Amino acid sequence: MSLAPDCFRAAGRMSFRKQVRVSSALLLMPLAGLLAGSTAAAAPPLHQRIDELVAAQAGGALGVASDDAEFLRRVYLDFAGRIPSAAEARAFLADSSADKRAHLIDRLADSPEYVRHMSEFLHVMLMERLGDDQSWQTFLQTSLAENKPWDQFVREILYPEVEDEALRGAAFFITKRLEKYGQNPVDMPGLVRDVGRMFLGVDVQCAECHDHLFVDDYKQQTYQGLFAFLGHTFIRRDVKFPAVGENLLTQKVAFKSVFVMEDLATGPKLLDGEEVEIPMLPKGEEYLVAPDKKKRSPGVPKFSPLRVLSEQLPRRGNRAFEKNIVNRLWWKLMGRGLVEPLDLHHSDNPPTHPQLMALLVDEFGNHAFDMKWLLRELARTQTYQRSSRQSVSAGDADQDGPVSAQSYRRGLERPLSAEQLLASVWQATGPGTAAAASNTDPQAAPEEGSTAATLDELRDKFTAALSNPPREPEISINPTVKAALFLMNDAAVLQLLTPRDGNLIARLVEIEAGEPAAHELYLSILSRPPTEDELAEVAGYLADHPEQRPEACADLAWALLASTEFCVNH
Amino acid sequence: MPGPLCKPWEHQLSRRHWLGTVGAGAVGALGCGGLLPPVLADEVNQSKRQVLFVWIDGGMSQLESWDPKPNTQFGGPFRAIDTSVPGIQVSELLPRTAQQMHHLAIIRSLCTQDNSHSAGVGRIQRGDPKNRGVTYPYFGSAVAKLMGPGASKLPPYVWIKPGSGGFKHQDAGFLGPRYGALAFGDGQPPENLVRPASLSADRARDRSLLRQRANERYLQGRPSSVTEANSYVFDVAQTLMDRKELFDESAFSRKDVERYGSHEFGRHMLLGRKMLEAGVRFVKVNSYGWDTHGDNFNGHASLMPKFDQAFAAIIEDLAASGMLEQVLVIAMSEFGRTPRINGHIGRDHWPEAWSLAMAGCNVRRGVVVGETNPQGTWVESEEYDIGHMFHTWFKALGIDPHHTEYDNGGQPLPIAHDDCGVIEELLS
Numbered sequence: 001m002s003l004a005p006d007c008f009r010a011a012g013r014m015s016f017r018k019q020v021r022v023s024s025a026l027l028l029m030p031l032a033g034l035l036a037g038s039t040a041a042a043a044p045p046l047h048q049r050i051d052e053l054v055a056a057q058a059g060g061a062l063g064v065a066s067d068d069a070e071f072l073r074r075v076y077l078d079f080a081g082r083i084p085s086a087a088e089a090r091a092f093l094a095d096s097s098a099d100k101r102a103h104l105i106d107r108l109a110d111s112p113e114y115v116r117h118m119s120e121f122l123h124v125m126l127m128e129r130l131g132d133d134q135s136w137q138t139f140l141q142t143s144l145a146e147n148k149p150w151d152q153f154v155r156e157i158l159y160p161e162v163e164d165e166a167l168r169g170a171a172f173f174i175t176k177r178l179e180k181y182g183q184n185p186v187d188m189p190g191l192v193r194d195v196g197r198m199f200l201g202v203d204v205q206c207a208e209c210h211d212h213l214f215v216d217d218y219k220q221q222t223y224q225g226l227f228a229f230l231g232h233t234f235i236r237r238d239v240k241f242p243a244v245g246e247n248l249l250t251q252k253v254a255f256k257s258v259f260v261m262e263d264l265a266t267g268p269k270l271l272d273g274e275e276v277e278i279p280m281l282p283k284g285e286e287y288l289v290a291p292d293k294k295k296r297s298p299g300v301p302k303f304s305p306l307r308v309l310s311e312q313l314p315r316r317g318n319r320a321f322e323k324n325i326v327n328r329l330w331w332k333l334m335g336r337g338l339v340e341p342l343d344l345h346h347s348d349n350p351p352t353h354p355q356l357m358a359l360l361v362d363e364f365g366n367h368a369f370d371m372k373w374l375l376r377e378l379a380r381t382q383t384y385q386r387s388s389r390q391s392v393s394a395g396d397a398d399q400d401g402p403v404s405a406q407s408y409r410r411g412l413e414r415p416l417s418a419e420q421l422l423a424s425v426w427q428a429t430g431p432g433t434a435a436a437a438s439n440t441d442p443q444a445a446p447e448e449g450s451t452a453a454t455l456d457e458l459r460d461k462f463t464a465a466l467s468n469p470p471r472e473p474e475i476s477i478n479p480t481v482k483a484a485l486f487l488m489n490d491a492a493v494l495q496l497l498t499p500r501d502g503n504l505i506a507r508l509v510e511i512e513a514g515e516p517a518a519h520e521l522y523l524s525i526l527s528r529p530p531t532e533d534e535l536a537e538v539a540g541y542l543a544d545h546p547e548q549r550p551e552a553c554a555d556l557a558w559a560l561l562a563s564t565e566f567c568v569n570h
Numbered sequence: 571m572p573g574p575l576c577k578p579w580e581h582q583l584s585r586r587h588w589l590g591t592v593g594a595g596a597v598g599a600l601g602c603g604g605l606l607p608p609v610l611a612d613e614v615n616q617s618k619r620q621v622l623f624v625w626i627d628g629g630m631s632q633l634e635s636w637d638p639k640p641n642t643q644f645g646g647p648f649r650a651i652d653t654s655v656p657g658i659q660v661s662e663l664l665p666r667t668a669q670q671m672h673h674l675a676i677i678r679s680l681c682t683q684d685n686s687h688s689a690g691v692g693r694i695q696r697g698d699p700k701n702r703g704v705t706y707p708y709f710g711s712a713v714a715k716l717m718g719p720g721a722s723k724l725p726p727y728v729w730i731k732p733g734s735g736g737f738k739h740q741d742a743g744f745l746g747p748r749y750g751a752l753a754f755g756d757g758q759p760p761e762n763l764v765r766p767a768s769l770s771a772d773r774a775r776d777r778s779l780l781r782q783r784a785n786e787r788y789l790q791g792r793p794s795s796v797t798e799a800n801s802y803v804f805d806v807a808q809t810l811m812d813r814k815e816l817f818d819e820s821a822f823s824r825k826d827v828e829r830y831g832s833h834e835f836g837r838h839m840l841l842g843r844k845m846l847e848a849g850v851r852f853v854k855v856n857s858y859g860w861d862t863h864g865d866n867f868n869g870h871a872s873l874m875p876k877f878d879q880a881f882a883a884i885i886e887d888l889a890a891s892g893m894l895e896q897v898l899v900i901a902m903s904e905f906g907r908t909p910r911i912n913g914h915i916g917r918d919h920w921p922e923a924w925s926l927a928m929a930g931c932n933v934r935r936g937v938v939v940g941e942t943n944p945q946g947t948w949v950e951s952e953e954y955d956i957g958h959m960f961h962t963w964f965k966a967l968g969i970d971p972h973h974t975e976y977d978n979g980g981q982p983l984p985i986a987h988d989d990c991g992v993i994e995e996l997l998s
Contacts (some may be wrong), residue, residue, distance in 0.1 A: 205703065206703040489762040555776050562782035564800045567800065570792075
């Protein structure tokens with residue numbers, strides 16, 4: 001890496017950002033050429049190379065491709081955070097053009113719903129339900145709207161801007177973790193841990209007091225070096241928005257293993273990086289802006305470890321930083337990380353597909369950490385587009401035993417967040433085909449004068465009933481009794497299934513009880529046409545309840561909303 | 571999990587295995603905090619054993635309960651009385667429980683490590699294992715994990731307590747939130763337990779059948795684990811709804827209410843008995859307000875009769891119905907109280923020498939284990955820490971505490987403190 005940290009130390013923040021853009025552009029082009037070798041121009045697109053590497057390691061026959069409906073639902077959930085409307089489903093299923101899948105991926109990735117969904121995704125991933133803040137949401141949405149490169153995004157979180165209102169909410173990642181809970185002291189180890197987990201894919205918590213007992217790579221030095229960057233931070237109380245202050249860091253952090261009673265010390269140090277030298281500034285000259293007690297202003301130290309962290313951590317060549325985000329985005333679309341747990345990268349826990357990981361890291365870097373580009377490429381792979389059903393004709397399950405998840409021979413079932421589930425329920429039960437086709441924004445306000453719960457009220461309820469407790473990563477499908485009771489009995493949920501203003505039930509009551517009703521029901525909720533069995537079931541049930549048509553329609557709709565097929569991304 | 575093309579009998583096996591190894595709301599294959607030898611889990615799962623865990627929050631005084639020292643320097647004003655077992659005496663504040671002594675075992679030689687509430691409550695209920703950088707599960711979560719919900723399909727770990735209810739995930743520690751407690755705050759049922767009047771029972775049943783059929787169709791060609799997990803939580807929810815009469819205090823028999831007491835603790839203990847009868851694996855019943863730093867003796871004079879009444883009643887009932895053969899009963903606090911009486915006529919926190927009471931399963935009946943010195947200040951016999959108790963309880967439940975481990979994402983973790991062992995003289 002030619003970008004030595006020293007050259008940034010004196011540089012101001014703005015100039016640093018410019019520098020990085022310029023230097024990455026200069027640096028990366030030849031690098032890309034090198035990696036791709038002499039055939040750079042002829043190299044197949046990334047999604048093909050991914051499929052080749054996955055196939056080479058599959059260890060058995062690959063499953064069949066998803067059908068259009070399966071793909072459609074999946075890609076809507078992954079890029080728009082909701083299921084498609086019945087109209088959108090009909091249009092896509094009827095479309096006979098060959099490139100309609102790629103076209104849909106592009107359209108959704110460029111839609112405002114992508115911004116909303118990715119903001120939710122990053123919010124849930126980074127904050128783990130610790131809390132929320134308007135300025136943080138502004139930061140997320142602004143960043144996603146301009147498709148901000150991941151390195152810049154992380155840089156802005158680690159060394160938050162104060163002046164720019166669109167950016168300063170980034171501080172919430174740190175300030176929320178510096179809050180006190182009851183009489184407990186500030187959970188500084190929690191902040192250190194989360195910076196490591198979220199941005200480097202390492203959970204160094206167990207290395208606070210001694211070298212990690214079963215991960216050789218995680219030394220106490222690893223934890224303490226990271227701690228030295230962060231341990232002197234505090235929440236600024238002189239401003240109304242989330243803002244991080246830094247106390248002076250004038251000496252190394254002293255530590256001692258509980259096993260080996262040897263006095264050790266370290267300055268700020270990032271995993272394998274160089275230890276940052278702490279400058280010895282004469283007394284009275286430590287601050288760029290001196291603290292002002294009258295204004296309760298904490299001052300700005302000349303030496304800012306956070307700034308150094310923001311320079312050293314999110315950048316090309318920091319392999320841990322690069323692998324972490326690539327792995328998390330892979331997990332988002334494929335349902336399994338190349339490294340699992342997502343926050344336990346180390347040399348004894350290598351990726352299931354090392355070459356694939358290297359390829360993704362290099363290409364993501366070559367494309368300037370463009371998340372949307374990577375997600376789009378991943379979605380174009382056959383790996384992503386494989387059916388989650390095992391094709392019976394493939395016939396190899398009996399011989400090979402269970403198909404392992406990490407072979408990617410079959411699409412994996414994935415959890416839906418509370419946000420995705422709400423947006424999907426709202427879409428499925430919602431306003432009406434015509435309206436849905438023209439207005440696909442699930443945030444659209446319900447009709448005036450409606451007595452039903454508003455989307456905001458529903459969001460609170462869904463989050464309470466369906467999300468994990470704080471600090472529990474939402475990475476696996478996690479059905480709970482609480483969620484089941486919520487879906488079965490909550491008044492606001494059941495209210496969505498009463499006929500009103502052209503919503504799903506109102507439409508189902510109006511249209512013919514046979515095939516048309518079944519099609520509307522299944523396309524609206526499961527985004528696919530019904531099978532013969534399902535047609536018969538719907539017709540039979542409606543025929544059994546001729547006097548209670550709205551109720552019967554609600555029963556059929558509820559059963560599909562509570563089904564596994566609706567509640568997971570498959 | 572079997573492959574997607576599994577045969578029906580494999581499906582059965584998988585379901586049984588799954589039910590046996592996970593608690594409420596779990597996905598066995600996908601979950602964190604795994605369990606060990608599945609063989610063991612199957613064996614244990616055959617067990618009908620249950621736990622009644624009576625938690626006396628704040629610290630019951632051993633001198634005013636299980637280990638009276640009348641007429642000594644720190645003995646306080648209360649006398650000791652005879653019990654149904656010749657030679658064993660308890661405080662006169664336990665007159666009814668004294669008559670059940672032939673079912674009970676008292677241990678008087680506890681010596682534990684923490685004298686603060688904030689840390690001690692969790693530390694005791696987690697068994698105070700060696701620090702391995704993880705948060706251990708509370709005893710209830712541990713039992714939920716190791717023994718599963720059993721045949722009742724009710725949640726394996728319920729907690730009846732004053733105050734707020736809800737799903738208390740914190741208890742589960744590294745096992746993951748699904749092994750937390752379902753808390754019935756103020757004895758009330760969980761949110762959304764009652765089917766709204768707008769939905770008839772017939773329609774609710776139809777909905778459930780339609781949902782199950784949709785899931786069966788979805789399963790074609792797919793692995794079963796996710797759908798089974800999903801179905802399981804709906805089953806548990808339905809079972810709870812079907813048993814909502816458990817929460818209906820107006821249906822409690824007048825005689826029962828009189829025997830257990832019409833006070834909060836009595837009502838909660840009675841609800842606890844109903845939960846046990848309904849098949850809940852682990853029932854915790856909570857009493858608060860025992861931190862008698864001031865006016866300890868009036869405090870205990872007012873608190874102990876409620877405990878005595880409800881505890882004696884449930885022991886008597888469990889013994890009469892034969893359930894005591896299967897139900898391990900434990901009554902304890904996070905520590906005892908100081909022998910020294912402070913300036914506010916109170917007793918402070920004292921983990922150095924205290925007592926608890928047990929009954930049921932193969933716990934020996936009518937025995938006292940361990941003794942303190944004549945003034946009650948220190949343990950004179952061998953000291954037992956909470957780790958010894960966890961070993962003993964697991965063994966009583968049929969779980970080998972030395973050969974069973976948790977699997978925390980590859981990290982093997984003993985289920986009880988490695989340096990402690992079973993107190994054999996407590997078990998028959």
